[in-house]
Amino acid sequence: MGRRADSFDLNRLRMTAGEARRLELEVAVDALSLGADSYRVGPEPLVVRLEVVRTTNGYALRLRFSATVSGPCMRCLGPATPGFEVDVYEVSQPQDGEQLDSPYLDAGVLDLGAWTRDALVLSLPAAIICRDECAGLCAVCGADLASAGPDHAHAASPDPRWAKLAELRLG
Ligand SMILES: [Zn+2]
Numbered sequence: 001m002g003r004r005a006d007s008f009d010l011n012r013l014r015m016t017a018g019e020a021r022r023l024e025l026e027v028a029v030d031a032l033s034l035g036a037d038s039y040r041v042g043p044e045p046l047v048v049r050l051e052v053v054r055t056t057n058g059y060a061l062r063l064r065f066s067a068t069v070s071g072p073c074m075r076c077l078g079p080a081t082p083g084f085e086v087d088v089y090e091v092s093q094p095q096d097g098e099q100l101d102s103p104y105l106d107a108g109v110l111d112l113g114a115w116t117r118d119a120l121v122l123s124l125p126a127a128i129i130c131r132d133e134c135a136g137l138c139a140v141c142g143a144d145l146a147s148a149g150p151d152h153a154h155a156a157s158p159d160p161r162w163a164k165l166a167e168l169r170l171g
């Protein structure tokens, strides 16, 4: 696990400037730690589409893939496996300045594992949820609010200490 096409040597494509290639590669992505929980990335292995354009001074790359992230819903704690479409670009022309020096490409060797993982993490929403309409849990009783329905409510119950005071006053 975790070894497959984690790095890919673009040099072996022997491309000349202006040439373009499309590749399908398999990448193993380790589980992501989000908040206090661990989220599995699927499918395993992840199939990514890599487009490589050889430029005069380097490479222009496009990475696309569909991935699922599995773990506890951050609202209701039930199982969640939302899917995400990732489509990112990277240019590596280190001679043309630091801004064009990709952190994922070193001497033509692409760190596909790190790029895939970072691109996925950056495309995740703030909260991993089981479904868009997940309403979370009732703060009072812990019921799943989506299945409990819109009428779910609790009578405002006074703090037990106040109840004691009220008893004293009445008595
Ligand atoms: Zn949920």
Ligand SMILES: [Zn+2]
Binding pocket: 138, 139, 140, 141, 142, 143, 152, 153, 154
């Ligand atoms: Zn409740």
